Amino acid sequence: MKFAVIVFPGSNCDHDAFHAATHVLGQSAELIWHKDTDLKGADFVILPGGFAHGDYLRTGAMARFSPIMREVKAFAERGGPVLGICNGFQILLEAGLLPGAMLRNRGLKYRCEHVYVRVEQTDTPVTCGAHVGQVLRIPIGHGEGNYYAPPDVLERIEANRQVVLRYTTADGQLDDDANPNGSVHAIAGLCSERRNVVGMMPHPERAAEPALGCVDGLVILESIVKAFATA
């Protein structure tokens, strides 16, 4: 399968995502500049982490106007799988491909650490290799990961089972102290109603090899290949 990794000015996890797709998963991948207008036949699109366009106004606010985003939207509307990681998640929210918005972290600090997230849904292209309730240890690194949605939207998200990952303790318990940024309902990852577009704040590509000290991110990455193989 072929991955497209979108490169915005200010992306800084693009090469990590490319490395994970090629060297770790053994698939083909292509870095695609944000001004490009062609996904080059990709089967899966990754919007990587970083600070697209500097994030000066709001995270992801400018990135949604990048030319390639028209193609990403069209790809998602055809049912194509898209994963936004960290800044990529913020971009998906600003672009309206996922509901809600990000606020500054509750404690105002940039949080860079390993956290635990619990898999809530396994019928998405990034969690189909996991089991419900499985706890993954994956790093985060963000200042604006405090997920927010108005009450009516939040109710719809929960009713549609769109929460894919929640911040929990190591043994999978919801606990306010285990929520690093104040996200409502401890939401760490979210999918679209069609389930093909997923955003997550933790970085699976930073937890995909023993040398990185943690391989739980492989559960996410290998799910992508499995979903493609069984589609």
Place this chain on the structure above:
Amino acid sequence: MRARVFVTLKPSVFDPQGRTIAEALHSLGYNGVEDVRQGKYFELDLATTEAAQAKALAAEVADKLLANPVIESYRIEVG
């Protein structure tokens, strides 16, 4: 003509920066400041000399880019 756009988090959205500033003011003894909401302020220099046009253009760019309607609201002054 100049348009001024004030963007703030909606009242229903928690503002951690505003709260921290309010707490800082309390620590300085300003207990009469009950709460603080922090926002963004934009000055737009517009080519038009018509107030109605200026307001419409400012609203358009606020809707498109300056504010995120999920979490923020805005107010415009022209002239």
